[in-house]
Amino acid sequence: MHQNNIYSLLVAFIACHTLLHASSQAQQVQQTFWVGQDDVYESSANWDTGFIPEGVLDEVAIINNGGTAIVNGLATSPGGVILGQAAADSGTLQVDSGGSLTAVVGVDGFGVATGEIVVGQNGAGHVLVANGGSLGAEALSSGGSADSSIVLGQVGGSGTAALDVAGTGTLRRNTTVIGPDVAVSFGGLTMTATHSLTERITGASHSVLRSTGPAVLGGSLNVVFDS
Numbered sequence: 001m002h003q004n005n006i007y008s009l010l011v012a013f014i015a016c017h018t019l020l021h022a023s024s025q026a027q028q029v030q031q032t033f034w035v036g037q038d039d040v041y042e043s044s045a046n047w048d049t050g051f052i053p054e055g056v057l058d059e060v061a062i063i064n065n066g067g068t069a070i071v072n073g074l075a076t077s078p079g080g081v082i083l084g085q086a087a088a089d090s091g092t093l094q095v096d097s098g099g100s101l102t103a104v105v106g107v108d109g110f111g112v113a114t115g116e117i118v119v120g121q122n123g124a125g126h127v128l129v130a131n132g133g134s135l136g137a138e139a140l141s142s143g144g145s146a147d148s149s150i151v152l153g154q155v156g157g158s159g160t161a162a163l164d165v166a167g168t169g170t171l172r173r174n175t176t177v178i179g180p181d182v183a184v185s186f187g188g189l190t191m192t193a194t195h196s197l198t199e200r201i202t203g204a205s206h207s208v209l210r211s212t213g214p215a216v217l218g219g220s221l222n223v224v225f226d227s
Contacts, residue, residue: 029079029112034063034091041069041093041101042076055079058106058113063091064123071099071133079106079113081137083125084144090124093117097132097159105138120144120173127151131181132159140186141170142195153178155202155226168213171195179207188213195219202226 032053036046044052046069053059053076060080063069071094080103083091095101106113115138119125124145129135129152140163142148150171153161161182168188176198177184189211191197196219199206 028058029106030057030059031062031082032059032078034061034065034067034069036067036069037065038068039070041071042073052076053078055104055106055113055115060113063093063125064089066090068092068094070094070096071101072096073099075099075101077102077104079104080116080118082118082121083127084120084123084148087122087145089122090126090145092126092128093135094128094130095133095135096130097157099130099132100134100136102134102136102164103138114138116140118143119150120148124148129161129163130154131157131161134162134164136162136164137166139167139169140165142173142175143170144173146173148173149176150174151176151178152184153182153200153207155200157181169211171197171219174198176200177207177209178202180205182207184209186211186213186215189215189217191217191219193218196222198222198224200224200226 033048035048053061055077058079061078062082103115105115117137117140119127119142122144125148127150163184165186169186170190172192172194174196178200
């Protein structure tokens with residue numbers, strides 16, 4: 001009986017250790033790296049795992065290789081997007097007309113993915129949203145290299161270029177709004193002293209950046225009139 005008790009305790013200890021190890025592994029954000037060049041985001045062959053990153057699995061899309069991931073349909077929802085992780089890295093996310101991507105909080109029970117889009121972490125990041133394209137996130141930030149940029153809208157396109165950030169946007173680099181068909185909404189907005197906002201006015205009306213929460217505005221404003 002004594003030996004049976006020891007055996008039972010040993011089995012329970014091993015099972016507990018295995019569960020704890022699996023739990024710690026599951027609580028880590030899984031980074032999925034873009035290995036394509038200028039190609040379609042929705043193609044699994046363009047990701048190092050062979051699968052498109054999914055927020056439900058706490059997978060974050062990493063674009064570091066100088067390539068451009070082009071969203072031209074309804075993309076899966078990653079747990080976040082990082083463009084340009086290291087100082088020497090660069091990456092671009094382009095949302096074309098008819099394309100839609102929303103970064104979401106991880107929902108696998110641990111929720112360690114934050115749903116943030118980082119446009120230049122330490123390197124150069126670029127986001128382009130064409131008219132008719134839609135980009136969403138829980139949070140958005142721009143930083144890294146001085147040339148990191150966000151461009152919303154285009155001259156001569158049809159439809160609305162949409163950016164919807166449920167939480168806070170923290171803009172430290174370059175943002176260009178090409179109106180009038182751009183819809184931008186933040187849950188809160190901070191433009192730091194290093195941020196540059198360019199408003200390209202192409203008609204009698206123009207698009208505005210909206211924040212439903214506090215807005216702290218700094219940096220420079222450039223107004224360009226396109227005939």
